[in-house]
Amino acid sequence: MLICPSVLACDFTDLKYQVEEITKYADWLHYDVMDGHFVPNISFGPAILKDIKKISDLFMDVHLMVSDPEYYAKVFYDAGADLITFHLEALKGEDEALNLIRKIQLMGIKAGISIRPKTDVRLLDNILKEVDLVLVMSVEPGFGGQSFIESSLDKLDYLSNYKKDYGLSYIIEIDGGVSDKNAKAIIEHGGEALVAGSYVFKGNIKENIERLRNI
Ligand code: DX5
Ligand code: ZN
Numbered sequence: 001m002l003i004c005p006s007v008l009a010c011d012f013t014d015l016k017y018q019v020e021e022i023t024k025y026a027d028w029l030h031y032d033v034m035d036g037h038f039v040p041n042i043s044f045g046p047a048i049l050k051d052i053k054k055i056s057d058l059f060m061d062v063h064l065m066v067s068d069p070e071y072y073a074k075v076f077y078d079a080g081a082d083l084i085t086f087h088l089e090a091l092k093g094e095d096e097a098l099n100l101i102r103k104i105q106l107m108g109i110k111a112g113i114s115i116r117p118k119t120d121v122r123l124l125d126n127i128l129k130e131v132d133l134v135l136v137m138s139v140e141p142g143f144g145g146q147s148f149i150e151s152s153l154d155k156l157d158y159l160s161n162y163k164k165d166y167g168l169s170y171i172i173e174i175d176g177g178v179s180d181k182n183a184k185a186i187i188e189h190g191g192e193a194l195v196a197g198s199y200v201f202k203g204n205i206k207e208n209i210e211r212l213r214n215i
Helices: 012-025 046-055 069-079 094-106 152-166 183-188 205-213
Strands: 002-005 028-034 059-065 083-087 110-115 133-137 171-175 193-196
Touching: 002 171, 002 205, 012 028, 012 046, 012 205, 028 046, 046 059, 046 069, 059 069, 059 193, 069 083, 069 094, 083 094, 083 133, 094 110, 110 171, 133 152, 152 171, 152 183, 193 205
Parallel strands: 002 028, 002 193, 028 059, 059 083, 083 110, 110 133, 133 171, 171 193
Antiparallel strands: none
C-alpha cells in the first residue's frame, strides 16, 4: 500500500512542519493542481512544488486537474514531478491521451491517467497497457473534504481484474474521501495507492498515516 497525502489539505501557515512529517511517514506526496477552468477551484502552481522539493525527497505525485495538461506537464516536469497524472476528460479522446502519456514518459518520469466519478472506466481500455498509473477519482475533482463515492469500488474491481487478465503493471490509485473507514474496502477491491487529504492533516499526521497503513 502506498500512502499519498494530498497537501491541498495542509494548513499552509505551517507547511514546512507538515511536509517534514509526511516525508517521514508517507510514501508519496500528492500535489493537486487546479486551474479554475477544468474544475471550479484554484490551488497552487509549480513554484510551491519547487520549494517543497527543497525540504522533501518524497516521490512527487502531481495530479493535474487542468484544461491544458499538455502544456502543464512540461511545467511540472521542470518543477520536479516524478509522476504526472492528467484527466482523460481534458483531452479529445484516447489518441491524444496516448500521445501525452508517451510525451511524459519520454521526459523520463511516470505518466498517469485519471477519470472523474461519472466517466466510464471502460473508456480507458486501450490506454491501460501504456500507462504507469490509473487514478480513480472517488469524489468530484475540485475540493478536498468530500464524501467517498462507494461506486468507485466497482472501478477498482474492473481495473484490478483487467490488470491481472492482461498481465499489466499500472498502479491503481484512488483519490477523494479516503479514511480509516473505507481504506480496508479500497485495498480489498484492488486499490494500491491511497490519496488522503483531510484525513491525514486533521489532527496528528504520524498517527493518521500509521492508522491507514495498519488497516
Ligand atoms: C480533489 C483532489 C483530492 C483531494 C483529496 O479534487 O484531487 O486529492 O484533495 O482530499 P480529501 O482526502 O480531503 O478528499
Ligand atoms: Zn488529487
